[in-house]
Amino acid sequence: MIKQWNRDHFGKVERRIADILLRIKIIDDAEESEQLNPLLLSERAILKCELEKVLIMEEIFWRQRSREIWLKVGDKNTGFFNIIAKVNKRKSRIKRLVIEGRVSDDVNEIKIAFHNHFSAKFVEGEEDRPFPARYRDCLLTPVDNEDLVKPFSELEVWQAIRQSNGSKASGPDGYSFEFYKKAWDIIKCDLLKAFDDFFLAGTLPQSTAHAFICLLPKRDPFETVSDFRPISLLGSLNKVITKVLFNRLLPHMNTLISDYQFTGKRGRVIHESCLIANEVIDSRRRSGKPGAVIKLDIEKAFDSISWKSILKSLTHLGLHSRFRKWLEGLLSSSRLSILVNGESTGFFGMTRGVKQGDPLSPFLFNIGMDILSFILCEIRKEGLITGFYINEESRIGEVTHLLYADDAILFCEANEAEVRNLLAALICFQAITGLQINLEKSRIFPVGEVANIERLVEIFCCDWAFLPTTYLGLPLGCQSPPTAHWNNIVAKTQSRLEGWKGKFLSPGGRIVLINAVLASQSNYISSLFLIPKNIINSLEKIERDFLWSGTREREKLHLVSWELCKTAKNRGGLGIRDLEINNRALLLKWHWRFATERGSWWREMIVAKFPNQQSEWFSGRSSGSLGGSLWARIVKLQPDFWKLTRIEHSQGFWTSF
Structure with missing residues (x-):
């Protein structure tokens, strides 16, 4: 019904513009020969107002088709949106595919290939999975849990809708968040009734649990079904509910997610992980001790993680049984359909994986990845691995691993025993979570003189390379980007x-x-x-x-x-x-964060490496050459920061900048 309405009304905007312009022209022509009566003058004014509305509709139409969200000016750029929409359609169209070693351009065969591939990918066997006996137990308090499972209120549902991007693509039901915002007063009673039903049942009606899978090419040109990344387009009710549940979890994220994970933790940014990684490598180099940095490649991470491991983790973390039931209900009721050239290939169920595009998916995936963090911390306590120290001389600030979603980087001694222990830990992690480490794409990077590097890569079954490399898209292990x-x-x-x-x-x-x-x-x-x-x-x-x-x-x-x-x-x-001023401002921001973010992990690491006994407002400086330290270069801009900063003294404390 939504699609038919769009086609019959909103989609005919160009014809409406032409009709209005024609009627205005007829009135203008009549005015040249005689004076217009009040009725025609009024009609022309109404037509001009209608034209403005339809022109805005035309721009919105092409902007939505183009999926360009950056342009927010009142200027009419329908030509731009039109051509972008055509380019996007041409680029996303799948005309041919390599299927079982041969090239096929048969549309039905291509649809079947995608359907079979993804319906198998999202299915897990019935076998049980092991789980660590001493996992992180009961981190949430009874008060925390009461907050998680309280009845849903009108205010929190509306806040979840208001926070969401209304221009995102809609799911199978055709309703976007923009519709919910505009029609809130009309639909809120029905929507709150649906939330009450979910509160009691813990599952969604099958029709509202459907989701489309949009295929995004991972490389250009694409060849096989494996060259596409599945992104979910959830039904509107499903997305509203998951957004509300995510908002309830948000205040507890820092408790539930480990310190070594840099996504999902409130107040953290991706650059902190890159900063710490570079600093520990720099410290290791300065110490003269050999070491090894290992970058892991995790295959199809979001698509293959086991629900069993996630739900067991949440049980150990002390999450309320009702909230776990809601999460399990949302996972188990999901039914997916692959969109190939805009056409559905039929729905199928899923028994593993999380949907990219679901507000809850990053949290659930992080819970699974934290199992790796737990295993690595345990074997470090047992003395089976040793990480890099942010201050090698004082042996403080040890880092064995850093995680950002499915990006994992490990630090260890460059000896055979530790590499074997890490490999054993990864095998345990795979058995628990169902995630697979692609060792062929993983890499070992020697730090310092590592004479036995060939033996290490033989044990780990991977390749090796020299630093610098990239981590999270940023240079790692160099004085400055090459x-x-x-x-x-x-x-x-x-x-x-x-x-x-x-x-x-x-x-x-x-x-x-x-x-x-x-x-x-x-x-x-x-x-x-x-x-x-x-x-x-x-x-x-x-x-x-x-x-x-x-x-x-x-x-x-x-x-x-x-x-x-x-x-x-x-x-x-x-x-x-101004790019130069913008660059310096972004770097100076680190000084502001250092002065104000007391207790943050990245700041503690910097203080450990660059101690300053005289003041807590800024760190110490590097005593030797800058080397590969990013922070030492940021500190060089400190005079510029203090030129732009004023500290006000009040009631015996430094209170404001």
Whole structure:
């Protein structure tokens, strides 16, 4: 019904525009020969108001089809959205596929291949799985649990809806969060009744538990069914309920998730993991002791994790039985259907894996990955492995592993016994969770002189490489990112630009795109590394050319200086972000965080490596060369931070900055 309404009404927007323009033209032509009567004047005014509404509908229509969410200006850019929608449709269409060693372009055969592949992937056998006998027990208190299983209120349901992005693709029922926001007063009674039913039953009606699986290519060009990542499009009621449950869990995330996991913990950011990893490697190098860094590759992580291990973990963590029943009901009632070229291939059940796109999935996956963290901590306590120390001289701040979702990096001594112990720990982890470590894609990186590296990789059944490498998309184990890494950022920015069809954008739209996308391309690495001047010049040249011409195929005259373009709008400029200033501001932010985030793990590690007995407001400095320490380079910017900072003294305490 939703799709038919969209096709019959919203989808015919171009015809409505043409009809309105024709009627306005007829009235305008009549006005040239005689004075219009009040009735025609009123009709023309109404038509013009209607035209404005329909033009807005047209822009929304193409923006939703294009899936471009960055443009939030009142400028009409339907040409841009139209061409992006066509490009997206062409890129996502699967015309042929390698099936059982041969190329097939038969649409039905392709559908069957995807259906069979994913219906088998999400199914687990009946066998039971082992579980650690001494797992982390009863972390939640009775008060915590009462908060988790209290009756659902109208306010928390509305807050979950209001927090959600209304422009995201809808699931099988066709309703988006934008619909829920607009129709809240009409539907809230029925929706709250559905929540009451879920509170008692713990499961969803089968029709509302359906989800589409959208296929995103992992590489270009794609060849086989394994080259696609499944992203779930949940039914609207399912998504609202999971969002409410996620919000209830949010205050308890830091208790439930281990300190070594950097996703899901409140107040943590991805760069903290990269900072600590680089600092412990730098400390190890300075000590002169050999060591090994191991990057793990986990296969199909979200799709293959065992529900049994997740639910057993939650039981040990002390999660209320009713809340566990809700989670189990949401998992077991799920039915999936693969979308191939926009067409459903039929629904099937699932008995393992978590749905990417479900608000609860990251939390459930982290609970499973924490089993690895627990095993590694246990064997460290038994003296079977030794990590790297953030301060090797004082032997404080030991780090054996860091986790970010399914990205895992391990640190150990470069000897055969520890590598064997790690391999045994990973085999136990696989047996408990159902996750598989792809040893062929995993790597060992020697730190210092490791004479027996060939023997270590033989034991671990993987390959090895020299540092630096990348971790979470950032350089790891180097003094500063190599030239190739910076050039790659420039190339990626340029390649993204070529796909944006900038000639269809107005100048206002290009400015929005530059600030929202082009400038933010470098933000990720800018938050931890100082960008070289020549790279900033290259990135700004891309921005300049795009601003004035919309494409690199043709160059146009630059009407004003680039410095004026980077000036704030309230001072007569265009408000384009200055990359150099932005880079330094992001690095200076670490000083602010160091001064204010007392008790955070990353800060404790920095204090352990760079102690400062005189003040807690800033860390100590490196006594020798900077080496590979990122923090030592951030500290060099400390004078700039204090130039921009003022401390106010009040009632005997330093109270504010």
